[in-house]
Amino acid sequence: MKRIVELTINGEPRDMTVDSCRSLLDALRDDVGLTGTKKGCDVGDCGACTVIVDGEPVNACLMLAVEAEGRTVETIEGLQPGVDTLHPLQDAFMRHGASQCGFCTPGILMMAKKLLDDNPRPSDEDIRFGLSGNICRCTGYTKIFDAIKAAAIEMEAARS
Amino acid sequence: MNVTTPIEQRDFKIVGKSVRRDDVLEKVTGEAEYTGDVKLPGMLHGKIKRAAIAHARIKSIDVSKALAYPGVKAVLTHENVPRVLHYGSPHPRSASCTKDQYILDDRVRFWGEGVAAVAAISEEIADEALDLIEVEYEPLPAVFEPEDAAQPGAPLIHEVGPGGNLVLDPVRVNRGDVDAAFAQADFVLEGTFSGGRPHPAYMEPNVCIADWDGSNKLTFWTSTQTSFMVRGILAEVLGLPLTKVRVLVDHMGGGFGAKQDLFQHEFLCALLAKETRRPVKMEFTRHETFVAGRSRHPCKIWLKQGFKNDGTLVARDMKLVYDSGAYGSHGPGVTIVGTTAATSLYRCENVRLEGRCVYTNTPINGAFRGYGVVQSYYALDIQMDEAAERIGMDPAELKLKNVVRAGDIAPSGHPILGHGLEICLQHGMDVLDWKSLRNRDRTPDPKRPHIRTGWGIGCEMHGSSAYPGIKEQGNATVKVNEDGTVTLLTGAAGLGTGAHTALAQIVAEELGVRFEDVGTIHGDTDVVPWDIGAFASHTTYLVGTAAKMAATKVRASVLERAAMKLQVKPGEIDLSEGNIFVKAEPGRFMTVAEAMGPSRGIPAANIVANGTYEPTKSYSFAAHFAEVHVDTETGIVEVKRVIPVHDVGRVIHPIAAQGQIEGGIQQGIGHTLTEDYIIDKKTGRSLNAGLVDYKMPLSMDMPDIETIILEAAPDPGGPWGAKGVGEDPIIAIGPAIANAIHDAIGVRFHHYPITPEDILKALREKGA
Ligand code: FES
Ligand code: FES
Numbered sequence: 001m002k003r004i005v006e007l008t009i010n011g012e013p014r015d016m017t018v019d020s021c022r023s024l025l026d027a028l029r030d031d032v033g034l035t036g037t038k039k040g041c042d043v044g045d046c047g048a049c050t051v052i053v054d055g056e057p058v059n060a061c062l063m064l065a066v067e068a069e070g071r072t073v074e075t076i077e078g079l080q081p082g083v084d085t086l087h088p089l090q091d092a093f094m095r096h097g098a099s100q101c102g103f104c105t106p107g108i109l110m111m112a113k114k115l116l117d118d119n120p121r122p123s124d125e126d127i128r129f130g131l132s133g134n135i136c137r138c139t140g141y142t143k144i145f146d147a148i149k150a151a152a153i154e155m156e157a158a159r160s
Numbered sequence: 161m162n163v164t165t166p167i168e169q170r171d172f173k174i175v176g177k178s179v180r181r182d183d184v185l186e187k188v189t190g191e192a193e194y195t196g197d198v199k200l201p202g203m204l205h206g207k208i209k210r211a212a213i214a215h216a217r218i219k220s221i222d223v224s225k226a227l228a229y230p231g232v233k234a235v236l237t238h239e240n241v242p243r244v245l246h247y248g249s250p251h252p253r254s255a256s257c258t259k260d261q262y263i264l265d266d267r268v269r270f271w272g273e274g275v276a277a278v279a280a281i282s283e284e285i286a287d288e289a290l291d292l293i294e295v296e297y298e299p300l301p302a303v304f305e306p307e308d309a310a311q312p313g314a315p316l317i318h319e320v321g322p323g324g325n326l327v328l329d330p331v332r333v334n335r336g337d338v339d340a341a342f343a344q345a346d347f348v349l350e351g352t353f354s355g356g357r358p359h360p361a362y363m364e365p366n367v368c369i370a371d372w373d374g375s376n377k378l379t380f381w382t383s384t385q386t387s388f389m390v391r392g393i394l395a396e397v398l399g400l401p402l403t404k405v406r407v408l409v410d411h412m413g414g415g416f417g418a419k420q421d422l423f424q425h426e427f428l429c430a431l432l433a434k435e436t437r438r439p440v441k442m443e444f445t446r447h448e449t450f451v452a453g454r455s456r457h458p459c460k461i462w463l464k465q466g467f468k469n470d471g472t473l474v475a476r477d478m479k480l481v482y483d484s485g486a487y488g489s490h491g492p493g494v495t496i497v498g499t500t501a502a503t504s505l506y507r508c509e510n511v512r513l514e515g516r517c518v519y520t521n522t523p524i525n526g527a528f529r530g531y532g533v534v535q536s537y538y539a540l541d542i543q544m545d546e547a548a549e550r551i552g553m554d555p556a557e558l559k560l561k562n563v564v565r566a567g568d569i570a571p572s573g574h575p576i577l578g579h580g581l582e583i584c585l586q587h588g589m590d591v592l593d594w595k596s597l598r599n600r601d602r603t604p605d606p607k608r609p610h611i612r613t614g615w616g617i618g619c620e621m622h623g624s625s626a627y628p629g630i631k632e633q634g635n636a637t638v639k640v641n642e643d644g645t646v647t648l649l650t651g652a653a654g655l656g657t658g659a660h661t662a663l664a665q666i667v668a669e670e671l672g673v674r675f676e677d678v679g680t681i682h683g684d685t686d687v688v689p690w691d692i693g694a695f696a697s698h699t700t701y702l703v704g705t706a707a708k709m710a711a712t713k714v715r716a717s718v719l720e721r722a723a724m725k726l727q728v729k730p731g732e733i734d735l736s737e738g739n740i741f742v743k744a745e746p747g748r749f750m751t752v753a754e755a756m757g758p759s760r761g762i763p764a765a766n767i768v769a770n771g772t773y774e775p776t777k778s779y780s781f782a783a784h785f786a787e788v789h790v791d792t793e794t795g796i797v798e799v800k801r802v803i804p805v806h807d808v809g810r811v812i813h814p815i816a817a818q819g820q821i822e823g824g825i826q827q828g829i830g831h832t833l834t835e836d837y838i839i840d841k842k843t844g845r846s847l848n849a850g851l852v853d854y855k856m857p858l859s860m861d862m863p864d865i866e867t868i869i870l871e872a873a874p875d876p877g878g879p880w881g882a883k884g885v886g887e888d889p890i891i892a893i894g895p896a897i898a899n900a901i902h903d904a905i906g907v908r909f910h911h912y913p914i915t916p917e918d919i920l921k922a923l924r925e926k927g928a
Contacts, residue, residue: 035197036190038413040363041446045851048363076190090188094180097815100823101656102187103363103413109188131859135851137363138414138656140822141862143815 010078018065027065036076047134050107076106088151098147100138167881178815206442207286209276211268214521214844215302225292231285234435238264248489258488263427269486271844272451279432306518317519327491327517336510341475345466353461353539353910356836364413365444370433386420386693417527418454450849454526457482459535471558482517489526491517498532500571506562541895572777578873580781580807588805610793614904618896624884626696634702634773635689638710642764644753651691658816659699670711672735697884704879709771722755778875780883782806786896790904795916799863807872809883824889
């Protein structure tokens with residue numbers, strides 16, 4: 001059964017026509033054309049599909065598209081504050097080499113954004129714990145931790 | 161070691177700097193296009209019906225219900241696909257492959273092998289149609305362990321090959337007089353070792369899209385490390401000229417070696433698209449990446465070594481048996497590389513080695529970072545620690561005494577260049593103050609008396625090419641455009657290592673332009689020069705040299721053109737940072753853009769040159785120092801700190817090189833402690849084909865890694881002495897952890913993964 005779902009994606013009101021059993025991940029990737037969010041497992045195990053729904057991180061593969069009705073969804077495509085500017089996390093990921101193959105990167109960036117929004121001065125342990133649902137198989141996480149710490153400092157400085 | 165000319169030294173402007181990676185900009189914004197992101201009009205979705213039996217003959221297969229299912233457009237079985245015997249790992253410039261597979265056969269050789277394929281208007285419909293295909297099997301006796309498969313009278317898995325379920329004839333190496341050396345040894349150590357079945361678990365599941373045009377040309381998007389091999393083997397098996405197959409791959413979500421086979425689903429995707437005359441996409445589920453992907457060869461090793469009482473190694477006798485799974489894939493290459501690697505690492509004049517590779521009715525094992533050497537060096541390095549223990553010597557000292565040095569014969573047959581391993585080992589010992597670490601107070605922390613700490617060392621060396629098994633060829637084309645910008649065309653794949661950035665750095669450095677002015681084109685076999693593929697840690701070494709050669713040529717031509725414009729001789733001018741200046745009068749200069757652009761009477765120009773390079777081999781080295789905490793109550797081992805010391809020759813992009821090392825350590829900790837893709841020994845069924853049951857080290861599990869990269873032994877075969885780095889880290893970390901566990905609790909393990917159950921059992925036995 002097809003349904004029309006109205007929601008806000010990256011600040012824009014959208015509607016999508018989806019099967020009632022379609023995941024938010026497939027809807028975003030195939031119906032809306034936002035392919036930045038990745039599918040690493042489709043069963044909630046890898047975090048590659050992490051998006052933010054009403055301020056909470058969600059595995060988009062585990063959420064039905066119809067559940068997003070009336071909600072606000074943020075994806076990697078909405079992370080850049082402007083066309084020519086990067087979010088401090090994006091910039092830090094580039095400088096610190098925190099992305100190799102990049103397949104985990106959109107999910108990890110969204111998770112890291114949520115982490116820093118909630119906790120602007122995270123400890124090393126907070127960062128490790130915050131990313132415990134996101135698999136990166138390339139980097140050994142070292143440079144991801146470095147990048148998140150650097151972005152936190154930068155964002156803190158920009159606020160004060 | 162290819163050329164004897166000394167390595168050129170210069171004041172580097174771009175090489176050695178962690179410049180901004182363009183591919184990463186696309187990755188952090190979500191714009192990077194991976195194969196799975198490509199969507200074509202009218203695209204169908206393909207799915208594969210997989211056998212739920214490990215060894216059988218297909219008696220009958222009925223697809224009528226599936227074909228009649230609404231939305232299904234085509235179904236393929238062994239009865240309607242071309243029957244061409246082909247390679248799984250078609251390295252075109254090697255002789256070490258076994259032709260042992262058909263696209264679809266009337267025989268099943270492992271649980272999960274594809275027996276039919278469906279194309280439908282949606283993935284869901286294709287999936288549902290799979291259940292409507294009825295297959296009747298005649299079960300055949302199956303074997304799941306190499307020991308059983310190698311028994312006389314064991315069921316034969318293939319008709320091809322040397323027989324007895326061998327994938328290739330045993331690989332043998334004999335050097336010196338092993339028996340005489342053992343007779344003169346003061347003591348002899350003998351042991352058996354074994355390794356599990358780690359899986360690469362790249363984050364992007366295998367995916368491909370096939371599309372045929374009216375001229376019968378196939379355009380094929382696929383997540384592969386080896387696009388030209390895909391082109392070659394697809395063309396061969398489908399009976400097409402090479403010009404009728406175009407392979408495209410932009411970004412890849414990792415591969416780690418395992419995306420360099422030609423997979424069954426890739427043929428089927430192409431054939432479904434041909435049959436339906438519509439584009440078809442096939443995307444693995446995570447479960448399929450395990451079952452139908454490639455894992456590391458499980459291995460059993462028997463190792464005997466003789467030593468003098470001063471710790472000098474005098475004789476080595478080693479037998480290795482690799483489990484190939486149901487098809488040959490990289491079995492021959494892995495067996496040859498893993499076996500011959502054991503001629504070296506620790507110098508020994510008397511060596512006798514025998515490597516075998518055996519078919520079993522289990523999922524296919526293939527190339528995975530560390531390619532056969534993870535297994536053999538795990539055994540070698542642990543036994544070196546045991547030798548040290550036997551004579552009461554510091555293992556670091558014993559290793560230092562025996563490590564290969566300049567002039568020793570490498571596995572490839574070449575003399576080793578430089579003292580890379582010795583320098584790495586010594587450097588790590590100095591940085592850590594290893595002596596005092598050894599002599600530290602070992603009383604457990606009274607607050608946590610069940611935690612024991614230990615330190616261990618693992619050493620490794622690895623070639624920056626696949627020579628002599630494969631004669632590689634690196635190619636690059638460099639164009640200087642009429643506005644002075646530069647385009648590099650390369651066939652090297654972008655696995656995520658930063659290879660394209662390193663190649664662009666090399667071109668910019670050699671040519672004398674800014675890094676930002678070099679753009680890279682890759683990933684289209686119709687456009688870029690032929691490439692052997694990204695494997696064997698060779699892209700920077702092999703393609704980097706080819707790119708440097710091409711840049712040297714265009715530089716000369718640019719200077720010639722500028723000289724004409726400046727009305728001087730080419731020798732009188734130089735080029736640096738995009739400016740061409742008269743050496744005697746530095747105030748007189750023009751930019752590369754001005755040199756290339758039009759001026760009165762001289763039209764604008766493009767300058768193009770190619771570089772082709774056929775190297776032999778260089779070796780990179782590493783010594784890893786690892787600290788572990790062993791919980792004697794739970795058996796859990798935590799790796800707390802790793803100090804990897806690597807010699808990679810000239811470093812092109814430091815952050816990318818460090819990233820390779822840190823990621824390799826993550827995967828190596830995994831296979832040493834938790835990762836093992838388990839196949840049921842009764843049925844051949846996969847027991848943990850998913851990311852929760854297959855346990856990898858994640859953010860909470862990673863140690864502090866303090867990477868040290870030394871430019872200890874640059875090799876003139878690579879650009880300014882650069883060597884490879886991709887495979888090295890995963891090899892050294894394993895024995896470092898195993899040796900550290902021994903240091904912590906006094907128990908030796910000869911296998912991986914070393915699980916908490918193993919630790920607890922060993923502690924119980926030790927206590928008893
Ligand atoms: S794709 Fe959603 S968690 Fe893996
Ligand atoms: S960068 Fe490849 S999985 Fe994280």
